[in-house]
Amino acid sequence: MKVLLRNPRRELEMPGPMRVHALLDRLQLNRESVLVIRGDTLVTGDAALADHDEVEIRPVISGGAR
Amino acid sequence: MKCRSCREPAVIDIRRHNAGFCRDCFLRHCREQVKRAVEDWSMLVPGDRVLVAVSGGKDSLALWDVLLDLGVDADGLYLGLGIGEYSDDSGAMARAYAATRRATLIEVDIPSEYGFDIPGAAAATRRVPCSACGLSKRHLFNQAALDGGYDVVATGHNLDDEAAVLFGNVLRWNTDYLGRQLPVLPAAQGFARKVKPLIRLGERETAAYCVLTGIDYIVEECPNAVGNKHLGYKAALNDIEAQSPGSKAAFYFGFLDRASSKFAEETAAGRDRLVACEGCGAPTTNAGLCAFCALVAKVAR
Numbered sequence: 001m002k003v004l005l006r007n008p009r010r011e012l013e014m015p016g017p018m019r020v021h022a023l024l025d026r027l028q029l030n031r032e033s034v035l036v037i038r039g040d041t042l043v044t045g046d047a048a049l050a051d052h053d054e055v056e057i058r059p060v061i062s063g064g065a066r
Numbered sequence: 067m068k069c070r071s072c073r074e075p076a077v078i079d080i081r082r083h084n085a086g087f088c089r090d091c092f093l094r095h096c097r098e099q100v101k102r103a104v105e106d107w108s109m110l111v112p113g114d115r116v117l118v119a120v121s122g123g124k125d126s127l128a129l130w131d132v133l134l135d136l137g138v139d140a141d142g143l144y145l146g147l148g149i150g151e152y153s154d155d156s157g158a159m160a161r162a163y164a165a166t167r168r169a170t171l172i173e174v175d176i177p178s179e180y181g182f183d184i185p186g187a188a189a190a191t192r193r194v195p196c197s198a199c200g201l202s203k204r205h206l207f208n209q210a211a212l213d214g215g216y217d218v219v220a221t222g223h224n225l226d227d228e229a230a231v232l233f234g235n236v237l238r239w240n241t242d243y244l245g246r247q248l249p250v251l252p253a254a255q256g257f258a259r260k261v262k263p264l265i266r267l268g269e270r271e272t273a274a275y276c277v278l279t280g281i282d283y284i285v286e287e288c289p290n291a292v293g294n295k296h297l298g299y300k301a302a303l304n305d306i307e308a309q310s311p312g313s314k315a316a317f318y319f320g321f322l323d324r325a326s327s328k329f330a331e332e333t334a335a336g337r338d339r340l341v342a343c344e345g346c347g348a349p350t351t352n353a354g355l356c357a358f359c360a361l362v363a364k365v366a367r
Contacts, residue, residue, distance in 0.1 A: 061300050
């Protein structure tokens with residue numbers, strides 16, 4: 001599957017099928033810090049991702065002054 | 067995973083609630099959390115004119131959207147910070163959102179109106195950029211609210227922001243700051259009321275709210291914030307949260323319920339020392355110029 005990462009923007013190829021939690025673990029990402037987007041919606045941690053899927057892993061942490 | 071409310075397939079899981087939500091139930095959950103925060107803390111009263119501090123990021127746009135949906139009279143204020151492409155993009159997001167909702171967006175461009183940008187101010191004052199940025203924002207949001215006849219300034223501080231600030235203040239026992247870290251700061255002479263209606267939502271939830279409602283926000287981090295202490299505190303708290311869901315909420319709400327009042331006296335003493343700034347008239351604890359006017363003067367030198 002194709003995985004888009006942000007900050008900095010880059011793309012990875014990962015083998016599928018795989019559950020979202022397993023993908024995040026494999027990439028050593030904290031599930032509290034990201035959303036996983038497939039198409040125009042979100043997917044939960046237990047969702048299965050297929051080999052042909054394209055997903056974005058979007059960081060949600062922002063830290064400037066407000 | 068099924069939605070906790072309607073049993074349809076969930077699109078988001080929130081571990082601290084031990085629950086999943088479908089799109090519609092999640093959006094309702096977000097509005098309910100904001101409504102509850104507003105009511106629990108008496109943040110707004112009917113007829114209030116609210117000025118939302120809008121950065122073009124997920125939190126401020128989600129906040130503006132929820133307040134408008136709740137029928138609040140809410141305009142936005144965007145500050146141009148002069149941070150290159152980041153400011154160009156975030157300003158475009160704020161304008162696009164305002165146009166979509168036919169909402170009023172006020173803009174103040176710091177470089178053209180005050181003669182400096184945030185990176186320049188940080189260099190001139192030897193402050194970290196987030197410090198110069200934060201003090202400029204606090205001053206200009208308050209001033210715009212007073213000038214525009216708004217009752218309230220609403221900011222997009224979420225549960226993660228508040229937990230991280232609390233963590234930093236506890237690490238250093240900044241007791242004066244601890245006394246002021248409240249979801250509502252009442253109006254006072256020279257100050258509009260300040261409210262933080264997103265305290266019951268984590269930033270994963272505000273980002274999800276934007277994705278699910280189609281609100282385009284700036285995903286890129288401010289280049290000046292990369293590697294700052296606040297982000298380090300958030301990462302540390304998220305490591306704890308991953309091991310023990312609900313820790314951030316327990317930390318922050320436990321502080322509000324059981325500890326914040328213990329620091330009130332020190333904060334009140336600070337308020338008694340306020341005098342008028344010789345430059346702009348805003349209340350300040352400094353003799354002479356307030357922190358913002360001092361910043362402007364220093365950059366001009």
